[in-house]
Amino acid sequence: xxxxxxxxxxxxxxxxxxxxxxxxxxxxxxxxxxxxxxxxxxxxxxxxxxxxxxxxxxxxxxxxxxxxxxxxxxxxxxxxxxxxxxxxxxxxxxxxxxxxxxxxxxxxxxxxxxxxxxxxxxxxxxxxxxxx
Numbered sequence: 065x066x067x068x069x070x071x072x073x074x075x076x077x078x079x080x081x082x083x084x085x086x087x088x089x090x091x092x093x094x095x096x097x098x099x100x101x102x103x104x105x106x107x108x109x110x111x112x113x114x115x116x117x118x119x120x121x122x123x124x125x126x127x128x129x130x131x132x133x134x135x136x137x138x139x140x141x142x143x144x145x146x147x148x149x150x151x152x153x154x155x156x157x158x159x160x161x162x163x164x165x166x167x168x169x170x171x172x173x174x175x176x177x178x179x180x181x182x183x184x185x186x187x188x189x190x191x192x193x194x195x196x
Contacts, residue, residue, distance in 0.1 A: 096165075116190070
């Protein structure tokens, strides 16, 4: 296994661990925290994908911008995933930083479902890259 594959697998596992945390927090009815972990799962799955581009940044905005430019605008990945990403980032920020921002069970459930969908898409897309 080459270093890019190792980095991809490490970051994807981090995404899956965040997803598991989101599920556990959801089950315990910690909905704002579940939303935050769902976003982290999506974000880390993108970082896993970007290992193939040899791109990383400590700024979320740079990661998101690069993903949109390289994968959404080129139609390698369906634009619904950009919408999922941007929505997840927005609700995560609001739930974390805005006073009196209310998060419902339905909000958390939707974000969890989106995180699962996102990780599955990244795994499907990268399965072709890993075969090379």
